[in-house]
Amino acid sequence: MTYERSIAAFSRARNVIAGGVNSSVRAFKAVGGSPVFIKSGSGAIVYDVDGHEYVDYVLSWGPLLLGHANPAVTKAIAAAAARGASFGAPTEAETELAELICSMMPSLDRVRFTSSGTEASMSAIRLARGYTRRDKIVKFAGCYHGAADPFLISAGSSALTLGIPSSPGVPRATAADTIVVPYNDPDAVDAAFAAHSGEIAGVIIEPYAGNMGLVLPQSQFLERLRETCTRERAVLIFDEVMTGFRVARGGVQERVGIRPDLTVLGKVIGGGLPIGAFGGSEDVMAYLSPDGPVFHAGTLSGNPLAMAAGIATLKAVRDDFTLFERLDVLTGLLTNGLAAVLEKHGVAHQTAHAGSMFGLFFTADPVVDLASAMKSDTSLYAKYFHAMLDRGILLAPSQFESGFVSSAHSTRDIERTLAAADDAFAEIGAAAP
Ligand SMILES: *Cc1c(COP(=O)(O)O)cnc(C)c1O
Numbered sequence: 229m230t231y232e233r234s235i236a237a238f239s240r241a242r243n244v245i246a247g248g249v250n251s252s253v254r255a256f257k258a259v260g261g262s263p264v265f266i267k268s269g270s271g272a273i274v275y276d277v278d279g280h281e282y283v284d285y286v287l288s289w290g291p292l293l294l295g296h297a298n299p300a301v302t303k304a305i306a307a308a309a310a311r312g313a314s315f316g317a318p319t320e321a322e323t324e325l326a327e328l329i330c331s332m333m334p335s336l337d338r339v340r341f342t343s344s345g346t347e348a349s350m351s352a353i354r355l356a357r358g359y360t361r362r363d364k365i366v367k368f369a370g371c372y373h374g375a376a377d378p379f380l381i382s383a384g385s386s387a388l389t390l391g392i393p394s395s396p397g398v399p400r401a402t403a404a405d406t407i408v409v410p411y412n413d414p415d416a417v418d419a420a421f422a423a424h425s426g427e428i429a430g431v432i433i434e435p436y437a438g439n440m441g442l443v444l445p446q447s448q449f450l451e452r453l454r455e456t457c458t459r460e461r462a463v464l465i466f467d468e469v470m471t472g473f474r475v476a477r478g479g480v481q482e483r484v485g486i487r488p489d490l491t492v493l494g495k496v497i498g499g500g501l502p503i504g505a506f507g508g509s510e511d512v513m514a515y516l517s518p519d520g521p522v523f524h525a526g527t528l529s530g531n532p533l534a535m536a537a538g539i540a541t542l543k544a545v546r547d548d549f550t551l552f553e554r555l556d557v558l559t560g561l562l563t564n565g566l567a568a569v570l571e572k573h574g575v576a577h578q579t580a581h582a583g584s585m586f587g588l589f590f591t592a593d594p595v596v597d598l599a600s601a602m603k604s605d606t607s608l609y610a611k612y613f614h615a616m617l618d619r620g621i622l623l624a625p626s627q628f629e630s631g632f633v634s635s636a637h638s639t640r641d642i643e644r645t646l647a648a649a650d651d652a653f654a655e656i657g658a659a660a661p
Contacts, residue, residue, distance in 0.1 A: 229278075229280060229617075230253040230278065231262060231264060231276075231278055232265065232278060233265070233276075233278045234262060234264050234265045234277055234278055234655075235262045236278060236408025237277055238262050238263055238265065240424065242322040242571070243455075246448070249263065249264075249366045250257075253624075253625065253626055253629070254410060254625070255598060256625045257321075258433035258606070258610070258625060258627065258628075259609070259613045259614065259625045259626065260323035260610055260614075261614060262538050263448075263625070264276045264280075264282075264617070264622070265277045266564075267295075268297075269284065269295075270295075270296050270297050270298060270593065270596070270643050271295040271296060271297075271636035271637075272284060272295050272634060272637040273296070274296060275623060278352065278465055279619075280620065281620060282617070282620050282621060282622035283342050283621050283622065283623070283637070283641045283644060283645055284296070285586075285622060285623050285631040285632055285633065285645075286622055286623070286631075286632070287634055288500055288622055289495070289624075289629070289632075290438075290469075290470050290474060290495040290496065290630070291494075291495040291496055291498060291499065291500045291547070292324040292499075292500055292634055293473065293474060293496045293499075293541060293584070293634055293635060294499070294541060294544055294634060294635050294636065295634040295635060295636025295637070296636070298499075298540075298541075298636070299443040300540045300543075300544060301499045301500065301537050301540045301541055301549060302577075303540070304536040304539065304540035305499075305501070305533055305536055305537050305540075306512055307536065307538050307604070308321070308532045308535070308536035309533055310534050311532070312532070313528075313533060314532060314533075315532070316526060316527065318463045318530075318630075319530070319532055319535070319621055320342060320538060320601060321530075321532055321535035321539060322530040322535055323541065324535070324539055325341075325470040325488060325497070325535050326338075326339045326341075326540050328539065328542040328543065328546065329493065329497060329505065329507070329540075330507070331546075332473070332478050332542070332545070332546065333391075333472070333478045333479060333481065333482070333491065333507075334478065334487075335481055335487045335489075335491060335508065335509070336491055336507035336508060337367070337507070337508070337509050337510040337513065338505030338507055338508070338513035338514075339493075339505050339506065339513075340505065340506055340507065340510075340513070340516060340527075340529075341368060341504070341505045341525060341529050341530040341535075342501065342503070342505065342506070342524075342526055342529050343502045343503065343504060343526055343528050343529060343531065343534075343640060344374065344494065344502060344503070344504045345373075345374050345467075345492065345493075345494030345495065345504040346373075346376050346504070347374070347376075347447075347471035347504050347526065348374075348469070348494060348504030348505055348506040349373040349374050349376065349379065349432065349467055349469070349492045349504075349506070350374065350376045350378070352366050352432070352465050352490050352492050352506040353378060353430065353432060353465070353514065353523050354431070354522055354523075354524070354559055355431040355463075355490065355506070355513075355515060355516060355524075356429045356430035356462075356463035356465060356489075356490060356514055356661050357371065357430075357431075357465060358520075358521060358522035359396070359512055359515045359522070360429040360430065360461065360462065360463060362426070362427050362428060362429040362462075363405050363427065363601055364405050364406070364407055364424055364427045364428045364429060365378060365405065365406055365407070365408070365428065365429055365430055365431070365432060366406075366407045366408075366409060366420050366421075366428055366430070366431040366432070366462075367379060367381070367406055367408055367409075367431075367432050367433070368408070368409055368410065368411040368433055368434075368437070368597075369408050369409070369410055369411065369441055369597065369598040369599075369626050370411055370437060370439065370440035370443070370597065370598030370601060371411065371432070371433060371434045371437055371439060371440075371467070372434070372439030372440075373432055373434075373467050373469075373492070374469075376630070377397075377398045377399070377402045378402055378405065378406050379396050379406070379432075380393060380394045380395045381393060381394060381398070381403045381406040386552050394517040401498050403492055407420045407424065407428070409438055410597045410598065410599065411433075411440075411443060411445075411597040412443075412446045412449050412450035412596045412597050413516055413532065413597065414448070414449055414453065414456070414519065414595050417431065418455055418456055419454060421449070421456060421462070422635075427548075428460065428462050429462060429463060430457070430463035430464065430465050430489075430490075431456075431457055431462060431463075431464055431465065432465040432467055432492075433450075433453065433464075433465070433467065433644075434467050434468075434470065434471070435450055435467075435468065435471065435479075435480035435481065435484065435486075436470075436471050436475060436480050436582050436585065437490075438471065438585055438629075438630040439470070439472040439628065439629065439630075440601045440628045440650075441580075441587040441588070441589055441595065441601050441604070441627060441628050441629065441630065442580040442581075442582065442585055442586060442587025442630045442631075443587070443595055443596065443597065443601060444580055444582060446596060450480075450484050450486050451484075451486065454486050454487075456489075457489070460491045463489045463512065464488045464490070465488060465489065465490045465491070465492060465532055466479070466480065466481055466486075466488035466490070466492070466494040467491075468480060468481070468491055468492060468493055469492055469493060469494035469495055469504070470492045470494075470495055470585070471546055471582075471583075472491070472494075472495070472496060472497065473493075473496040473497060473542065473583070474495070474496050474583060474584055474585060474632070475582050475583030475584065475585060476552050477545055477551075477552060477575050478582055480623045483582075483583075487513070488508070489508050489509065489512055490506060490508040490512060491506065491507055491508060492504070492505075492506045493506065493507070496541060496542075496545075497538045497541070497542065498534045498541075499534075499537030499538050499540060499541035500532070500537060501533055501534035501535060501537045501614040502528075502531070503531075503534045503537070503538060507526050508600055522530075544635075546621070548635075550582050551635060552583055552584075554580075554635070555583055555584035555633055555634075555635060556584070558584075558633055558637055558639070558642060559581050559583065559584050559586050560581055560644050561635045561639065562581075562586060562633065562645065562646070563580070563581040564579075564589060564641065565588050565589070565645075565646040565649075566579060566580045566646065566649055569646060569649045569650050569653060570653070572650070572653075573650075573656075573657050575590065575608070575653060576590060576591060576592040576656075577589065577590055577591070578591060578595050579591075580583050580595075583630060584629045584632055584633045584634070585630045585631070586630065586632075586633070587630055588629065589601060589603075589627070590604045590605040590608045590612075590627075591603040591604045591605065595625065597609025601628065603625050606627045608656070609627040610624075611656050612649075612652060612653075612656065613625060615651075615652035615653075615655055616645075616648055616649065616652055618637040619643075619648035619651060619652060620644075620648065621645050621648045621649075
């Protein structure tokens with residue numbers, strides 16, 4: 229396949245946009261080559277500027293639970309736009325979306341909207357710090373909570389050493405307040421609390437980790453976290469920006485039956501428009517300004533277009549009682565099918581699937597945390613990515629991301645994908661030394 233127009237579009241973009249993209253992973257650095265520029269999407273399919281079509285498993289990195297240009301969502305956005313894009317004053321749509329969220333996620337009595345998941349997790353940890361009057365937070369290696377300073381910290385060699393920034397520009401002082409521990413290691417969390425007694429404001433976690441590929445919690449890991457936070461009077465923050473309204477109506481917290489103190493949301497709740505939210509019990513949320521002392525504000529927070537898209541999306545979730553069951557079956561069909569294809573071609577692999585999220589690693593060893601995820605053969609992933617792209621299947625241009633299925637995907641789309649994978653590995657295998 230030729231990607232001439234995409235290549236030209238990228239070189240034009242690079243003249244005026246730093247690196248040619250507005251979010252780093254889009255540049256294809258992890259898989260090589262030049263990014264595909266998208267022209268439009270409909271349902272499970274996206275079309276690029278060269279006229280190719282792809283079954284899309286990126287889905288804007290998660291938001292599009294109902295697929296591209298869902299008619300109800302598109303209609304709601306158009307109607308809201310005709311009434312005016314933004315007012316900087318309260319609208320009833322904000323209350324309506326908040327009611328939908330609180331009714332489907334029982335741990336939330338109150339929410340606050342933002343314009344991105346990053347902003348929401350920043351605000352959630354500020355609230356946790358203000359509420360507990362403590363400074364340190366615990367995060368897990370490989371979990372992503374947005375592009376804000378306190379989260380851009382890697383574990384370094386020892387889990388309990390003070391955080392080391394993963395990006396220039398993150399001050400050492402900020403990094404020093406973030407304690408990084410391995411995912412699925414409850415003893416490391418307890419050790420962090422023992423080493424910093426009375427100093428830890430909260431623990432932030434992706435309860436299903438979706439930003440190092442898909443890594444699921446082992447039995448009792450999340451339960452132990454809940455117990456530790458309760459005992460230490462620290463705020464347990466579930467970052468469900470990716471998993472909220474995607475793995476179940478009520479997110480991971482519904483599936484595992486654990487009540488976090490604060491929840492961070494984004495992606496699906498905005499139906500493809502810029503959004504984030506954080507919420508929790510009435511008691512903790514009362515610490516937010518204007519009722520309480522912890523500041524939060526945003527010019528476009530609760531934006532009417534985002535609210536309209538979110539309401540249309542969450543109403544579809546609320547009214548479709550078999551939605552997540554169907555998505556689960558479809559996604560299972562995909563991961564089981566991929567596992568069978570890889571087996572056939574003799575490729576070592578690990579697959580994971582939860583609701584409409586899926587992951588694939590090229591390693592023979594189980595993946596439970598960042599260190600084991602890093603064992604995946606990323607050069608094989610790059611070959612797989614390009615071979616699938618050439619066969620009309622769009623996957624995330626990086627090994628360390630989740631894949632997503634939407635309600636617009638059909639069994640036929642999955643079958644087409646598995647046939648493409650079989651063909652792709654025949655080619656990749658033939659090319660191997
Ligand atoms: C995407 C994501 C974020 C950041 O959301 P943005 O809207 O990109 O700022 C935060 N946490 C998790 C778990 C995410 O997947």
